[in-house]
Amino acid sequence: MSFNTALSGIRAANTDLQVTGNNIANASTIGFKSSRAEFGDVYTSTLLGGGSNTAGSGVTLQNIRQQFTQGNLKFTQNELDLSINGEGFFIVEKNGERLYTRAGTFGLDKDGNIVNGTGALLQGFSADPDGNVSGVLGDLRVDVTSQEPRQTTAVNASFNLNANEKVLETTGQRFSTNGTGVNEAQRGAKTATTSTLAVGAVATPITFSPTNRTSFTISRLDPITLAMTDVDIVLSSGSASSPTALANLINSANFDSASPVNVEAYADPVTGQIGFRDLATGVASIVTLTIDAANSDANALTTAVSAVSTAAGTPAASHTTGIPQVTNNYGSHTLVIRGPNGTDVTYVSKYGASADKTASELNALAGVSATARTDATLLASTFSNNGSFRINGVNLTSTGLPDMTALRDEINALSSSTLFGISASIDDAGNLSVVSATGRDLEFTFDNAGGNAEIQGSQGIAQVVNDAVNGVRIGGQVTTTLQEGYSIVSSQPTTPVFGGSLFGSTNVPNFFTDVPINAFNPADQKTFNHATNTTVYDSLGNAHVMRQYFVKEPYDPADPTTSPNHWKMYVQIDGKNVGDPDPTLPSPQNTEPTMASFNLHFAPDGTLDTSRTDSMLISNWTPIGADGQPLGGLGPLNVLQGGTIPVAEPPASSNFQIDLAGSTQFGSAFGVEELDQNGYATGRLAGLDISSTGIVFARFTNGEAQVLGQVALANFSSVEGLKPTGDTMWAQTFESGEAIVGAPGSAQLGNITAGAVEESNVDLSEQLVNLIIAQRNYQANAKTIETANATTQTIINLR
Structure with missing residues (x-):
């Protein structure tokens, strides 16, 4: 029995060594749990035998138990x-x-x-x-x-709109130069001339003295005012060695007088003849000379003046009347503008002033803004160019054959240089439409005879120019806007009346048109109160920028169509309109996107009034690329075609909904409180x-x-x-x-x-101690066998 007992002990010690060695081997094994060997003693007994004095039969392995304690x-x-x-x-x-x-x-x-x-x-x-x-x-x-990308189908956001923001948009009145003479083609001389009176040759040198003197009167009759001005010329001293010196003596006497007349004497440098001319160019004035025979002596100048002397205002045979340069024939007009404080300002336009000049002067007035534009039509059927055709003095060489395309392109190529602001296009009849975007007069001339141009304005008959002397000029239209609180209290042609009228009666229906002032314009940040950007994604995962603009709307307690705490939100994507088409517009405008806009209403406590706020569906967005062409993703499904809220998942169009739940209108700065959209690009x-x-x-x-x-x-x-x-x-x-x-x-x-x-939960220090203990146990059990063997050998040796 002692041998078996010792052998069981050796086996137990060996198992203990194995368990301990396994623990040590896995001391660095991730997630390893250490084990321990659990032993029990062995006793032998019979069914009826056994007792308290029975020797044990050794040891047995009960269990190898794993320790599931937490590792580091x-x-x-x-x-x-x-x-x-x-x-x-x-x-x-x-x-x-x-x-x-x-x-x-x-x-x-x-x-x-x-x-x-x-x-x-x-x-x-x-x-x-x-x-x-x-x-x-x-x-x-x-x-x-x-x-895979996900298309945006919902944008959830909340903003605070500043309750202290001012209403930016007001209502003004707009009117235009709609008189009978506006934008009517006028024909006349392309170069102005002056009124002249030829006197004739005067023998020089000539010396004036009290006994050799000349006395006469120079008179000038103004054709517009009919005012007569004159000056007495008395030459009784001085000497003139040439016709030019004689003209200088006469001019000295005129301009040194207390009331000179606007006429000068001159000498022809070739013939030496003396003449008189009006200093005002292009005025059809009458210049006359009246001799004072009683105070004139017989000399060469007296003889020459006597030959053309006539009654004041009656032109002599040698008189040439000045010809004005062709103008737009716009008459002078007087406007009296009354401001909000009741103060009146009088504006008088000048005769023949171009539309851009008039608009510039009106813009200088408080509460008034004006723009100008000139339109002319060059008829293709009668046009021919001999190479000297000019618009506003700029030579154009295109012949107009076989059509006006080459002439159009030539004009447009000069639109930013010598023909600044002037552009051309071909209308449905094939005629050339010429536009001055700034409102400058448009003048059509030829340098040489042989060409032909027939020009038509929006009013009046077409005018023809086909020589080198005359030209056709067309004036533009001025569109004027009065700010809110300003009005026209008087609109009359300036007396005396010359030229065509600029304005019709201010009492005719629709003369004034109500227009929004500072109306929303996404390109002008002065026309909206707040703006913010959000990135949205199309069905291909392309990113696009949605910009939301917030505009505070006016409120008038006397106007039931307005309401307090009312804002309008405008939406564009990539700078393009995404609103549904307006079917009431003519084609093709009835198929084009409009500006998407939605009404936002807030309660008196500043919270969003969801019952009055619009549902917000973007239903007309066609995703486009940087080149302006569609990208090929899902397109829109507008409301008329069946676009509804909520947007179906998975989406079948580019539509998405905007939800502003939680937005407020408090008296603090604009802020984005929350922003989330459910789309994303490929990642x-x-x-x-x-x-x-x-x-x-x-x-x-x-x-x-x-x-x-x-x-x-x-x-x-x-x-x-x-x-x-x-x-x-x-x-x-x-x-x-x-x-x-x-x-x-x-x-x-x-x-x-x-x-x-x-890490493993093995404690190496503990395991090394266990290793020593197991080793001693093994040695001790081996010693038991050795001792039992010696005892047994002693018995065998008995004889």
């Missing part, structure tokens, strides 16, 4: 390295077998599955595209391919985050994030009943009981720490 955490900075802080096991599946482990050294295989070093698949709860975790256990997978996986509850959170290069699933943990009623299968994994047994599967942090399950692994 080792941080690795690898997000897929996981550790459990508390109870529970990771669930993995290998070759169809479900196993359990505390070793959280995971990575991705080529298919994106989360696996451990043996290729076992980590199990967890999958999530749908919206990030909802299903609770159904399966393989956890990370899609490493590009994330690649940029990183993973795993929370303490096991949520697998993927981050993509497009800035999006998505819940991919949740790591599952399992626990058992008796973890000591688990069966080790190697590779730091255990299998369920009958003794362990059924696996209790749940989310980390729930029930008795521990939390997960990402970026760390659980």
